[in-house]
Amino acid sequence: MEKEEQLELFREYLIEDEKSDNTIDNYIFSANLYISMYGELSKKNMIEYKKYVVSKYSPKTAANRCIAMNKFCDFKGMPECKVKSVKIHKSTTVENVITKEQCQIMLEGLKADGNEKGYWMIMFLSRTGARVSELIMMDKKCLAKGVCEIWTKGKIRKILIPDWLIEESRSYFEGVDGDYLFPSRYGGKMSTRGVATNINRWAKKYGIPEEVAHPHSFRHLFAIEFLKNNNNIALLSDLLGHESVDTTSIYLRLSANEQKRQFNDAVKKKKKNG
Numbered sequence: 001m002e003k004e005e006q007l008e009l010f011r012e013y014l015i016e017d018e019k020s021d022n023t024i025d026n027y028i029f030s031a032n033l034y035i036s037m038y039g040e041l042s043k044k045n046m047i048e049y050k051k052y053v054v055s056k057y058s059p060k061t062a063a064n065r066c067i068a069m070n071k072f073c074d075f076k077g078m079p080e081c082k083v084k085s086v087k088i089h090k091s092t093t094v095e096n097v098i099t100k101e102q103c104q105i106m107l108e109g110l111k112a113d114g115n116e117k118g119y120w121m122i123m124f125l126s127r128t129g130a131r132v133s134e135l136i137m138m139d140k141k142c143l144a145k146g147v148c149e150i151w152t153k154g155k156i157r158k159i160l161i162p163d164w165l166i167e168e169s170r171s172y173f174e175g176v177d178g179d180y181l182f183p184s185r186y187g188g189k190m191s192t193r194g195v196a197t198n199i200n201r202w203a204k205k206y207g208i209p210e211e212v213a214h215p216h217s218f219r220h221l222f223a224i225e226f227l228k229n230n231n232n233i234a235l236l237s238d239l240l241g242h243e244s245v246d247t248t249s250i251y252l253r254l255s256a257n258e259q260k261r262q263f264n265d266a267v268k269k270k271k272k273n274g
Helices: 003-016 021-038 043-056 059-075 100-112 116-128 140-145 163-174 192-206 215-229 233-240 245-252 256-266
Strands: 147-152 155-160
Touching: 003 021, 003 059, 021 043, 021 059, 043 059, 100 116, 100 192, 100 215, 116 163, 116 192, 116 215, 140 147, 140 163, 192 215, 215 233, 215 245, 233 245
Parallel strands: none
Antiparallel strands: 147 155
């Protein structure tokens, strides 16, 4: 069977399994990479593939590549070819998060430049806690209801939108053609890569550090600022769409730099007598 035919059948398999569009794209990418490199599906090749992705990608990405290919093994009816999952060290701190002040600098820069679309994209990311994959799916019905309901990961994800944000953005969205809040230049759905590229470009323009210039950074900022105003961790977990409060609790912890600063303050060198 030709590679293109296998990938198309795999896509149909994933659609029937009710995987999200983003997950399907990532799984297809992984399968395409495997087939291009090894061709035949076998346990030996799967082990070699695992070694390759572990050496090439970050632990999280390598793990996702293996998960995708294990799903491909199920699709092919060859579960015996599956490989063990890649172990990922669970972070105990949140790093590379844009600060409230940096976010404000970006917003003010976008507004001064007349970039209304960019301004409201950042506002919605930082004030709703939406993932970028969810942001690009938001439509005008969300504004009417005050909540955006998105089918993702086999369930309905509800993203609340603050009343004041709806009111302040109303005149802008009335002038946007189509159903999506943030359509592509062609009127369809934007890509997550497109959003990320724009954010990186804006960060460079307004002097924001590159390491915090990514869409998920604004989701982290939302969580951190929420807990400053409301310490209801269970509510925040629901708002972020986490399956467990344990996942959300990371926002209660200090960053690595802050941990080190407080550690040094607490464990000071004793002064010599005299």
